[in-house]
Amino acid sequence: MNIINAKQVTKTYTVDHREIRVLDSVSLSVSQSEFLVVQGSSGSGKTTLLSLLSGLDKPTSGRVFLKERDITDKSEDDLAQLRKDMIGFVFQSFHLIPSLTALENIMFPAELKRDPAAREKAIKLLQRMGLDKRSGNFPHQLSGGEMQRVAMARALINSPEIIFADEPTGNLDSANGRAILELLLENQKISRTTLVLVTHSNAIAKMADRMIVLQDGRITSEQ
Numbered sequence: 001m002n003i004i005n006a007k008q009v010t011k012t013y014t015v016d017h018r019e020i021r022v023l024d025s026v027s028l029s030v031s032q033s034e035f036l037v038v039q040g041s042s043g044s045g046k047t048t049l050l051s052l053l054s055g056l057d058k059p060t061s062g063r064v065f066l067k068e069r070d071i072t073d074k075s076e077d078d079l080a081q082l083r084k085d086m087i088g089f090v091f092q093s094f095h096l097i098p099s100l101t102a103l104e105n106i107m108f109p110a111e112l113k114r115d116p117a118a119r120e121k122a123i124k125l126l127q128r129m130g131l132d133k134r135s136g137n138f139p140h141q142l143s144g145g146e147m148q149r150v151a152m153a154r155a156l157i158n159s160p161e162i163i164f165a166d167e168p169t170g171n172l173d174s175a176n177g178r179a180i181l182e183l184l185l186e187n188q189k190i191s192r193t194t195l196v197l198v199t200h201s202n203a204i205a206k207m208a209d210r211m212i213v214l215q216d217g218r219i220t221s222e223q
């Protein structure tokens with residue numbers, strides 16, 4: 001089954017009365033449990049593509065299906081619900097809530113769903129990410145690598161079917177970057193989650209089931 005289906009998705013922005021075509025009729029299917037790497041130079045449309053596939057943003061034309069459900073015209077509320085139920089995000093800048101501790105940040109999505117096991121699940125994930133000793137730390141008391149591991153644990157707590165990771169190692173040194181990618185890949189192997197990963201690393205791209213390259217808003221290569 002294709003868990004993600006994008007059909008001729010186009011995204012344009014109008015800046016100073018000029019239309020900029022950021023994605024140009026992109027069609028893409030991702031199957032369940034697939035590990036897809038997205039590459040392309042800065043400005044090629046990678047982040048925009050992820051935003052459209054996850055319903056964070058709407059295409060100018062074209063349609064997006066998640067599990068064969070057309071999400072293109074869904075309301076913001078429906079989309080928020082859908083993301084909460086099936087999607088985990090990991091971003092380049094970690095997007096942690098500064099006033100919450102590491103443990104509380106991880107618990108947050110599970111608490112939104114009123115999951116009674118939120119704390120227990122968060123503690124398990126803290127351990128898996130090697131963060132046991134950082135449980136009570138606030139984001140400003142964590143290193144970049146630790147913040148990204150908290151962000152990953154938070155993305156995983158509701159056992160999402162799809163993880164979108166947008167240059168998750170972009171702000172980390174190479175050792176921390178490798179550790180984050182290893183945790184992501186390990187999770188993908190264990191839980192058979194669908195993983196869509198934007199990364200410049202060719203070594204990681206080689207480990208993916210498939211790689212696409214974006215250039216000026218189009219898929220120019222697929223292997």
Ligand SMILES: Nc1ncnc2c1ncn2[C@@H]1O[C@H](COP(=O)(O)OP(=O)(O)O)[C@@H](O)[C@H]1O
Pocket residue numbers: 013014015020022040041042043044045046047048049
């Ligand atoms: N809200 C916006 N308004 C105008 N242009 C935008 C907006 N968001 C992104 N862009 C432009 O779209 C292009 C693709 O951006 P993006 O998807 O972030 O690329 P990438 O993630 O590959 O670096 C860039 O040229 C960027 O400037």
Ligand SMILES: [Mg+2]
Pocket residue numbers: 046047048166
């Ligand atoms: Mg980007």
